[in-house]
Amino acid sequence: MGDNGVLRLLQARLGKDTPVPFELKLWDGLCYHFGEGEPSFQVKINDPSGLAALSQMDLRQIAEAYMAGALDLAGDMLKVLEIRGFLTDQSQWWHRFWKHLSPLLLGQVKIDRQAIAQHYEFDHDLFLSFLDPTRCYSHALFEQDQESLEVAQHRKLDFALKACRVQPGERVLDVGGGWGTFTEYAGQQGIQVTSLTISNKSTEFLNDLISKQQLPCQVLNQNFFEHQSAVAYDAIAILGVIEHLPNYPAVLKQLSQLVKPGGRVYLDASATRYKHQKDAFISRYIYPGNHSFLCLHDFLKAVADSPFEVLAVYNDRHNYFLTCKAWAENFDRAQEQIIHRWGEEIYRMFRLYLWGSAHAFYSRGLDAYRVILERKHSDISSQPSASTQNLSN
Secondary structure, three states, X not given: OOXXXXXHHHHHHOHHHOOOOEEEEOOOOOEEEEOOOOOOEEEEEXXXXXXXXXXXXXXXXXXXXXXXXXXXXXXXXXXXXXXXXXXXOOOXXXXXXXXXXXXXHHOHHHHXXXXXXXXXXXXXXXXXXXXOOOOOOOOOOOXXXXXXXXXXXXXXXHHXXXXXXXXXXXXXXXXXXXXXXXXXXXXXXXXXXXXXXXXXXXHHHHHHHHHHHOOOOEEEEOOHHHOOOOOOEEEEEEXXXXXXXXXXXXXXXXXXXXXXXXXXXXXXXXXXXXXXXXXXXXXXXXXOOOOOOEOHHHHHHHHXXXXXXXXXXXXXXXXXXXXXXXXXXXXXXXXXXXXXXXXXXXXXXXXXXXXXXXXXXXXXXXXXXXXXXXXXXXXXXXXXXXXXXOEEO
């Protein structure tokens, strides 16, 4: 199909129905207008391959063309992403199928290590280029939209620690240590944190942090399902990691073996209404393996058959939107440094991921929750099902 044919196809598919007016500019300087009103953004096509990708109206193919530099996006990225409701996701079915098959073929522990390595084994400076000084890679709690991300992250960490209900000298398991956010925050208050990670980069970072600050903490490069402790923990914290642990009955069984009766579990997570609901771009380039956003009703169903009861559930969709928006803005401000150190393709890939995540929360394509659990003192078999005691909007 020639260029004119591609443009006619796009005009037929979009025309005046596009939710946000935009401008399409070709490599020869010609411009085309879609939608009614002033353009909110511009799509610049740099070569025929970019136009061919756009003509497919497929999310992954357009994302790959952008990563390769075959097309550019200029303007408000949240407006740009309004257009994805018109796009297909043709390879999404394969990724959903593979999520169920891969644990059976390869084993969950091996899959976890491979998936974590792909996302988290970049130099930590890449992530620190958009995270705030707390280095927290999960959502913050904002009291107002205009406050700083750092202030909002300190509020979340304070909430998480209070939810764990621990005192100095007590022991907390931090599942997924990241860049030491919870380890540092709790350790500075005299709490003994054991931090689990299966990222080599994270292990190095945490060991250095613990050593420099003389924290009463330790880090173990160990899969959550392989971890054992002779003495039960007083509490367990899981900040933005339950997405990597989609087998909820197995997770809850392991948690019950690790935390003492009456002990608390705090977790926060991004979420979707359906298990393994994830587009092909995210599956292929950002979170491979069988990563799955939290499916709250499935998780609570599993809790009902476990030794835990639900103390609280909080809806944090808007908080995660504000968090991702701040990350994306930080990332764009560091564009020159990021391209210099890691290259144009990595910059474009993470830019799509961060702005795409912000838009998903903004448009209600993604949800987010905080959940507080407590292990019952008595046997679950004689108890009624767990129930949600507090639901915040």
